[in-house]
Amino acid sequence: MDDKIVVYRTFYNPIEANIVKAKLEDAHISCFLTDEHVATIQPLFNQAIGGVKLNVFEKDIIAINELLLEDEELLEVPELEGDELESAVICEKCGSTNVGYGMATKNKHSWWVALVSLWMFVYPFKANKCYHCYKCGHEFA
Ligand SMILES: [Zn+2]
Numbered sequence: 001m002d003d004k005i006v007v008y009r010t011f012y013n014p015i016e017a018n019i020v021k022a023k024l025e026d027a028h029i030s031c032f033l034t035d036e037h038v039a040t041i042q043p044l045f046n047q048a049i050g051g052v053k054l055n056v057f058e059k060d061i062i063a064i065n066e067l068l069l070e071d072e073e074l075l076e077v078p079e080l081e082g083d084e085l086e087s088a089v090i091c092e093k094c095g096s097t098n099v100g101y102g103m104a105t106k107n108k109h110s111w112w113v114a115l116v117s118l119w120m121f122v123y124p125f126k127a128n129k130c131y132h133c134y135k136c137g138h139e140f141a
Helices: 014-026 036-041 043-049 058-073 111-119
Strands: 005-011 031-034 052-057 099-103 129-133
Touching: 005 014, 005 058, 014 031, 014 052, 014 058, 052 058
Parallel strands: none
Antiparallel strands: 005 052, 031 052, 099 129
């Protein structure tokens, strides 16, 4: 009985934290959030308390990594509607129209990050914005 509990990830967005928590619970992986209520009620307080912490058993970390990675491989980009539709944008590398306007990063984002960023007008992470091709991964301004 030496199951050690560790903070797997810290979220500054409680919605995001709950999405990941639900995902882990779906896979029957034990986890719990701490500082959630403070963050939800008092968002400006996040910095002071260090955000919402996702706590897991250390022994589950490999399984969690695989679980979250799996989602990225199955990445399906939800179709944007109305004003958000970037219909004129075509990837300059592969010609795919499956291009989103997002954060400039070489790391693929999980589907839940994409969803959360659509829901939130102000996404907590600061990054340069650019177009990102979901087919080939090419990024361009
Ligand atoms: Zn492309």
